[in-house]
Amino acid sequence: MLNYQAPLDLVFQALADPARRAMVERLSRSPASVSELARPFDMSLPAVMQHLDVLEASGLVRSEKVGRVRTCRVDDANLKLAGDWISKRRALWEQRFDRLADYLAEQKPKSKRRRKS
Amino acid sequence: MLNYQAPLDLVFQALADPARRAMVERLSRSPASVSELARPFDMSLPAVMQHLDVLEASGLVRSEKVGRVRTCRVDDANLKLAGDWISKRRALWEQRFDRLADYLAEQKPKSKRRRKS
DNA sequence: TTGATAGTTAAGCATGTACTTAAGTATCAC
């Protein structure tokens, strides 16, 4: 397990680059070939391929080659994984916030704070 | 804008490291001091500090020092930013999937495919 | 079979990242 990278590491790492996010954005609309994907970028094809490798390694994108054209598409599963992780942290954070609100609501009436209006 | 890093770059980059995710996880339960935060890790204090710098630069964590103790807490805003980005891509992706389903639903009855059951 | 198209591989290079150790600087408790 020394060289193991957790799926979330790979997904967040992949999303940390604006070019790769743009590619995911493009692919979430519809599948595309490598050159279609490369077109908007001021970047060599090999560079685009390397971004694609990162996206595939992270599981955010799958691709298959037919003839000389490789068609890429989004794979939702790992995007969901990342979304779920974030949701869980946010839920915990808000839960804590609610507990604080409850605590304050319990304390305030007993204190000599002035009423609203 | 040459050296500018978009907020999402910083947030996803920050979340790409398991130690930093663990810190966010810890802090989403309650605020903590630097040494509390460091305790679970087999890592020097300066290393923890550097992770904290990354988290603060990304806006995921805020901190303030009182006396000699720095207290860190989660800042939800940028976590939400990342969550929203992911939700949007997923929504687009599913929308496309639905359009495909509609298309198939429209085509199937006209074809000579066999009925279900 | 020849040329154009679509992608791939390899090598190299400049920066960035994730640590480390060593040596600080402010509190705080007595």
Next chain:
DNA sequence: GTGATACTTAAGTACATGCTTAACTATCAA
């Protein structure tokens, strides 16, 4: 003041990342 506590800064190192150019391999079309 003195020592312990809680960070903080600086410097160095190993490896990862994001590109580049050059050269190559498979289609496909005529």
